[in-house]
Amino acid sequence: MRHRISGSAAQVAMVDAILFMTIMLVASAVILGSSGYRDNSSEDFAAIQQYSTDFMETLMAVDLNQANCSFRSVSQVLCDECLALRQGVTTEEYETMNALILATGRNLIRPGMDFAVSCGMGSVFISGNAPDLDSLPGNRCANMMTVYPGEGLGGDVAITVFVWVV
Amino acid sequence: MRADNIGIAGAFEELPTLMVVLVAVSLFSVSVAHAVLSFDSTEDYSGLREDCLTFSGMVRASETLSDDGKPGVFSHNKLQNLTGEDFLREFNATSLGIGYRVSVQCLDTGTGNIILDWTVQSADIPKSLDLATFSSCIGVDNNGIREAARLTVTIWRVDA
Numbered sequence: 001m002r003h004r005i006s007g008s009a010a011q012v013a014m015v016d017a018i019l020f021m022t023i024m025l026v027a028s029a030v031i032l033g034s035s036g037y038r039d040n041s042s043e044d045f046a047a048i049q050q051y052s053t054d055f056m057e058t059l060m061a062v063d064l065n066q067a068n069c070s071f072r073s074v075s076q077v078l079c080d081e082c083l084a085l086r087q088g089v090t091t092e093e094y095e096t097m098n099a100l101i102l103a104t105g106r107n108l109i110r111p112g113m114d115f116a117v118s119c120g121m122g123s124v125f126i127s128g129n130a131p132d133l134d135s136l137p138g139n140r141c142a143n144m145m146t147v148y149p150g151e152g153l154g155g156d157v158a159i160t161v162f163v164w165v166v
Numbered sequence: 167m168r169a170d171n172i173g174i175a176g177a178f179e180e181l182p183t184l185m186v187v188l189v190a191v192s193l194f195s196v197s198v199a200h201a202v203l204s205f206d207s208t209e210d211y212s213g214l215r216e217d218c219l220t221f222s223g224m225v226r227a228s229e230t231l232s233d234d235g236k237p238g239v240f241s242h243n244k245l246q247n248l249t250g251e252d253f254l255r256e257f258n259a260t261s262l263g264i265g266y267r268v269s270v271q272c273l274d275t276g277t278g279n280i281i282l283d284w285t286v287q288s289a290d291i292p293k294s295l296d297l298a299t300f301s302s303c304i305g306v307d308n309n310g311i312r313e314a315a316r317l318t319v320t321i322w323r324v325d326a
Binding site for chain 2: 065100106
């Protein structure tokens with residue numbers, strides 16, 4: 001009788017041990033799984049934000065070679081185009097310059113990223129893949145600058161550059 | 167004193183149980199140790215990436231590479247004539263506690279061709295250490311005409 005009781009106690013202990021091991025295995029799996037996950041999203045966003053700022057500053061200051069061999073910066077060209085649009089004037093010259101700005105940006109931007117330029121609240125929109133402002137991806141970074149056009153030419157012209165990871 | 171065999175039998179029956187518990191505790195200990203070591207390396211790498219961003223900002227503001235000291239605008243003439251020693255003197259790798267590689271690729275923005283490739287490296291890149299890289303854009307002043315370039319900074323830790 002006593003022998004049977006002793007055997008039963010050992011079996012209960014083994015069941016407890018297996019239960020304990022199961023809990024330990026689950027806990028180990030949770031710990032290993034969480035340690036393998038590296039959350040770099042905030043650092044990645046900071047790096048992309050910094051890159052987009054540098055990209056905008058660089059692109060807007062690049063001097064474009066015009067047909068008459070004079071040079072104007074991208075921001076000046078965009079500002080002039082916006083002012084022309086405000087006065088209801090559109091010329092083919094600006095279409096050529098917009099294509100030049102797009103080519104310049106594409107050559108400059110890091111592989112794996114894309115960009116768009118919006119000027120005058122979307123009246124001028126330059127992008128290779130997005131047809132308009134509404135179709136820009138949600139994970140974009142935006143940087144804005146304003147250009148003072150001069151006395152009597154209306155308010156400042158706002159230029160926004162969007163950058164995103166493709 | 168009892169003359170039965172309950173105690174002896176009990177001890178032998180509990181040996182497998184003890185083994186199972188020992189294995190479970192060992193597994194858990196190993197996983198915790200692995201997690202702690204992994205957390206340390208993650209923290210180190212995050213710090214390295216932050217340092218890379220900071221160092222990239224320092225390079226952008228380098229007076230050795232610009233004419234008028236304006237951050238983010240390098241001089242094409244200086245890039246052509248500057249030796250690696252001048253740059254290494256301004257950014258001493260030993261005092262910074264990092265090794266680095268800085269590359270500037272001046273572009274023909276119309277065609278995308280690289281018209282000037284300038285690279286400086288403080289030491290050979292170690293194969294066994296973590297590297298952090300940040301790519302950026304900078305303006306290049308070429309005789310009054312503003313061009314653009316890609317700036318790529320790679321850093322790694324060095325022993326003090």
